[in-house]
Amino acid sequence: MGGDDFHKGVKESSNKLDGSSLKILIVHTRWNAEIVNPLVDGTKSSLAKYGVKSENIIIRDVPGAYELPGAAMKLIRQSQQESTNLVSNIVDDLLSTQTLSDKANVEGAKSGPFDAVICIGVLIKGSTMHFEYIADAVSHGIMRVGLDTGVPAVFGVLTCLTDEQAMQRAGIGRGEDKGHNHGLDWGSAAVEMALLKL
Numbered sequence: 001m002g003g004d005d006f007h008k009g010v011k012e013s014s015n016k017l018d019g020s021s022l023k024i025l026i027v028h029t030r031w032n033a034e035i036v037n038p039l040v041d042g043t044k045s046s047l048a049k050y051g052v053k054s055e056n057i058i059i060r061d062v063p064g065a066y067e068l069p070g071a072a073m074k075l076i077r078q079s080q081q082e083s084t085n086l087v088s089n090i091v092d093d094l095l096s097t098q099t100l101s102d103k104a105n106v107e108g109a110k111s112g113p114f115d116a117v118i119c120i121g122v123l124i125k126g127s128t129m130h131f132e133y134i135a136d137a138v139s140h141g142i143m144r145v146g147l148d149t150g151v152p153a154v155f156g157v158l159t160c161l162t163d164e165q166a167m168q169r170a171g172i173g174r175g176e177d178k179g180h181n182h183g184l185d186w187g188s189a190a191v192e193m194a195l196l197k198l
């Protein structure tokens, strides 16, 4: 597989997606950084293409893929708690004399909870069953993050049998055909799911 084969099933939304109001979390691994970093770059460029402001893209890193679901859950819960605290502060101010805008007005980055999370990592099969167990746990874990928090969670973890397979899917293949950077698809999926409504 190569070239256009990778995203045969990926279809951009037919709707015009405006991500300018969104706050997106990216959690990526430090394992296989030489492949993960291009995937993060592809994701960021896709988010920018849909209007997501750079100050509203929050990026954190973890050791490996196994840490992705826990980190995403922890950071989303923190953002939701901060949002709750902000609302209660505003209510307190409504009861006092302070103006609402003094509290609600946050310079720069958008405050409040994340609108989507993108978990990025690269698993490459070794000589034991470690790969299978991590891949299974991480895919179910990231699904749990989305379902338990209500924040759309994009599965940005490559599960590859060889380095070249991973490099191709990060758009940095060794041959003439560099492949397709799947981060481009993960960014658009995050924006589309963040904006999904009735």
Ligand SMILES: Nc1c(NC[C@H](O)[C@H](O)[C@H](O)CO)[nH]c(=O)[nH]c1=O
Binding pocket: 029, 031, 032, 063, 064, 065, 066, 067, 121, 122, 123, 124, 125, 134
């Ligand atoms: N082999 C790979 C790992 N292994 C490390 C685990 O993800 C985890 O960090 C460790 O077991 C401690 O909990 N991680 C990757 O992201 N990619 C690999 O290929």
Ligand SMILES: CC(=O)[C@@H](O)COP(=O)(O)O
Binding pocket: 123, 124, 125, 126, 127, 128, 129, 130, 131, 134
């Ligand atoms: C995905 C992995 O954990 C894998 O790279 C570890 O390699 P091994 O199975 O040879 O220990």
